[in-house]
Structure formats: C-alpha cells, structure tokens
Amino acid sequence: MNKIALYVLIFVMGIITANINAANGIFATKVGLLESVLVIHLIGLTMSSIYFLFLEKNKKRSALALLKTKPYLLLGGFIGSFAVVSISFAVQNIGVLLVSTALIAGQFIFSFVIDMNGWFGFDKLELTKSKVASIIIMIGGVALLSI
Amino acid sequence: MILLLSVATGMIFIITKTLNMLLSKEVGIYKSNIVNHVTGTFGALLFVLLFLRNSDFQLVDLTHIGIYPLLGGILGATFVALSNYTFSKTKVLISTVLILIGQTIASVIIDYYTLGQIVSIQTLIGTLMIIIAVIMYSTPSAKKS
Numbered sequence: 001m002n003k004i005a006l007y008v009l010i011f012v013m014g015i016i017t018a019n020i021n022a023a024n025g026i027f028a029t030k031v032g033l034l035e036s037v038l039v040i041h042l043i044g045l046t047m048s049s050i051y052f053l054f055l056e057k058n059k060k061r062s063a064l065a066l067l068k069t070k071p072y073l074l075l076g077g078f079i080g081s082f083a084v085v086s087i088s089f090a091v092q093n094i095g096v097l098l099v100s101t102a103l104i105a106g107q108f109i110f111s112f113v114i115d116m117n118g119w120f121g122f123d124k125l126e127l128t129k130s131k132v133a134s135i136i137i138m139i140g141g142v143a144l145l146s147i
Numbered sequence: 148m149i150l151l152l153s154v155a156t157g158m159i160f161i162i163t164k165t166l167n168m169l170l171s172k173e174v175g176i177y178k179s180n181i182v183n184h185v186t187g188t189f190g191a192l193l194f195v196l197l198f199l200r201n202s203d204f205q206l207v208d209l210t211h212i213g214i215y216p217l218l219g220g221i222l223g224a225t226f227v228a229l230s231n232y233t234f235s236k237t238k239v240l241i242s243t244v245l246i247l248i249g250q251t252i253a254s255v256i257i258d259y260y261t262l263g264q265i266v267s268i269q270t271l272i273g274t275l276m277i278i279i280a281v282i283m284y285s286t287p288s289a290k291k292s
Contacts, residue, residue, distance in 0.1 A: 001236075006233060006236055006237060007237075007241070007245055009229065009233055010233050010237065010241070010242050010245040010246060010249075011245045011246075011248065011249040012249065013226060013229055013230065013233065013245075013246055013249065014245060014246035014247060014248060014249020014250035014251075014252075014253065015249045015250070015252070015253040016222050016225065016226050016229075017226065017246065017249070017250045017253075018249075018250045018251075018253035018254045018257055019218065019219075019222055019253060019257070020218075020219050020222045020223050020226065021219075021254075022254075022257045022261060023215055023216055023217070023218045023219035023222065024216075024219035026215065026216045026261065027212070027216035027217065027219060030212045030216055031207045031212065031216075032205070032207075034194060034195045034198060034199075035205065035207045036207075036216075037191045037194060037195075038188070038191045038192065038195060039207060039209070039217075039220070040191075040219050040220040040223075041184055041187045041188040041190075041191045041220065042188060042220070043217060043219075043220030043221060044184045044187070044220035044221070044223050044224045045181065045184035045185060045187075045188060046220075047220065047221050047223075047224035047225065048177065048180040048181045048183075048184050048224040048227070049181055051177050051180065051224060051225075051227075051228045052177040052178060052180070052181055055177055055228065056175055056177040056178060058175060059178075061173070061174045061175055061178060062174070063170075063173075063174045063178055063179070063181075063182045066170075066173060066174070070169075070173070072166070073166055073169050073170040073173065074170070074182060074186055075166055075186065076162075076163045076164075076165075076166035076167040076170060076179075076182075076183055076186070077163070077167075077182060077183030077184060077185065077186035077187035077188075077190065078186040078187060078189060078190040079159060079162060079163050079166070079190070080159075080160075080163040080183065080187055080190070081186075081187040081188075081189075081190030081191045081193075081194065082159065082190060082194070083156050083159050083160060083163065084187070084191070085191075085194055086152055086153070086155075086156040086159075087153070087156060089149075089152075090149050090150075090152060090153045090156070093149050094149050094150065094153075095254075095258040095261075095262050095264050096253075096254040096257045096258050096261075097251070097254035097255055097257075097258050097264075097266060097270065097274065098150060098153070098270065099153045100250055100251070100254045101251070101254075101270075101273070101274045101277055102150050102151075102153035102154045102156075102157060103153055103154075103156060103157040103160060104157065104247065104277055104278075104281060105154050105157060105277055106153065106154040106155060106156060106157020106158045106159075106160065106161075107157040107158070107160050107161050108157075108277070108280065108281055108284065109154070109157075109158065110157070110158035110161040110162075111161055111284075112284070114161065114165075120165050130283055130284075130286070131283075131284060133283060134279075134280040134281075134283035134284040135280070135284075137276050137277075137279055137280040137283070138276070138277055138280035138281075138284075140273075140276055141272075141273045141274070141275075141276030141277035141280060142154065142273070142277065143273075144269045144270070144272055144273030144276065145150060145269075145270060145273040145274070145277075146150055147269050
C-alpha cells in the first residue's frame with residue numbers, strides 16, 4: 001500500500017471512530033441504554049471472532065493461562081464496557097463532537113499524568129516548555145467547550 | 148456535568164488501551180480483541196443486573212431499528228483490526244493527527260444530520276485548541292519512537 005492510500009485509510013479510521021460513538025448513542029436512544037450496551041458487545045464479539053479466524057496466524061496462544069499469571073490484563077474489556085455505557089449516554093445528550101473532543105481531552109490529561117509519574121512501566125518524561133504550553137492550551141480548549 | 152463524565156471516560160480509555168496493548172503482546176491482537184469483548188460482555192451484564200430494578204429492561208427487536216445503530220459493535224472490532232495494520236506502517240504523530248481530523252470532521256457532520264446542531268464558534272475553537280495541544284504533546288514522543 002502506498003503512503004497516500006495509507007493516510008487516507010487512517011483518516012477513514014477517524015471517521016469510523018466518530019461513527020462508533022454516534023451509532024452507539026442512536027442505538028441507546030432506540031432500544032434503551034442497558035439493552036444497547038449488551039447487544040453492542042455481542043456484535044463486537046461476533047466480529048472480533050470472525051477477524052480472529054481469518055486474520056490471526058498464531059491461534060495457539062492461550063489467554064486462559066494469563067488468569068494465573070497476569071489476571072489484571074483481562075480487565076481491559078470489563079472496564080471498557082463502562083466507557084461504552086458512558087459514551088452512549090453522553091452522545092444522546094450533548095452530541096458526538098463534544099463527547100469525542102472531551103474523550104480526547106481526558107486521554108490527553110491522563111496520558112500526561114502517566115508520563116510525568118512513569119506509571120504502568122512507561123518511561124518518566126521531563127516537563128518541557130512545549131508540554132507545559134500544550135497543557136495550558138488543552139485546559140483553555142476544555143474551558144471553551146464547557147461554556 | 149456530562150462533559151466532565153466524558154473527560155473522565157477518556158481517562159478510563161487510557162487504562163483500557165494500556166491493558167489491551169499489554170494483553171495483545173501476550174496473546175496477539177485478534178485474540179486480545181475477543182477477550183476484550185468477552186470480559187466487556189460480562190461488564191455489560193453486570194451493568195444490566197445492577198440497574199435492572201430501576202429500568203424497564205426488555206428483549207430487543209433488532210429488525211426494526213435500521214442498520215446504522217448496529218454498526219457500533221462492527222466498527223469497533225474493525226477499528227482494532229485496521230489499527231493493527233496501519234499503526235505499524237506510519238509515525239505515531241501522523242496517525243494521531245489524521246485520526247483526530249477525520250474524527251472531528253465526521254463528528255460535525257453527524258451532529259448536523261442527527262441532532263440538527265450547527266457547531267458554535269467557541270466549540271470549534273475549543274476543539275482546534277485540543278487538537279493543537281495533542282499534536283504539540285505528541286511531537287517529541289513521536290521522534291523518540
């Protein structure tokens with residue numbers, strides 16, 4: 001794949017992200033929040049099983065073995081289900097753009113905290129002038145959205 | 148209040164993304180995607196059980212709601228598959244910027260057609276400021292990787 005096609009594909013992934021939030025919000029409006037979150041996960045499970053069957057080359061690696069060694073690694077989806085509930089609820093009320101932007105802001109803020117403290121095994125980063133400026137701009141952006 | 152809830156949800160995203168990244172290193176990206184949806188389904192079930200008494204939970208008839216609302220689950224799993232393919236082929240900064248631009252443009256259009264909302268000047272400027280902040284913050288780490 002050439003560079004232009006690759007960049008177009010990544011741009012489309014951004015469009016996909018917005019549509020995931022929008023579709024989940026509309027689904028929750030039509031059938032109810034609790035019902036929609038359950039169905040969304042079941043559909044996602046079906047699709048990810050299909051991708052696994054057709055695209056995974058090494059199917060033998062067991063996730064069950066992690067239950068004994070690193071059980072916390074299995075919690076990502078569990079925690080993420082509450083994020084799906086929250087996003088579906090928020091999109092219904094304030095729209096996709098505000099929710100998407102607030103999600104980016106939240107990820108940015110927590111990434112900054114992780115970087116400054118070196119949590120989760122990541123390297124501890126220095127607080128440079130550029131980083132301080134980006135945080136001030138971020139806070140200003142979130143403040144403008146809140147008006 | 149709902150805006151702050153979404154900011155907090157973004158923070159939760161970082162925890163789930165970190166756990167998913169570590170899990171995919173152990174079992175592969177596609178199996179980790181399945182594990183995520185299995186444990187996510189348990190999480191959704193727990194949510195249903197917790198709030199069942201306060202709501203009128205009912206069986207869902209999926210035949211009358213159209214295709215678009217059902218795309219969330221399909222696109223979510225597809226995004227993981229696509230990110231596995233694209234992110235290894237380009238720089239982190241480029242991926243981040245392209246996704247943010249695509250997401251923002253699509254969000255403006257979706258809000259206009261689904262909610263009839265036209266983006267206000269302060270929302271547009273706030274969104275641009277957040278995108279600029281992310282680009283500024285990502286630039287040094289992109290050089291490192």
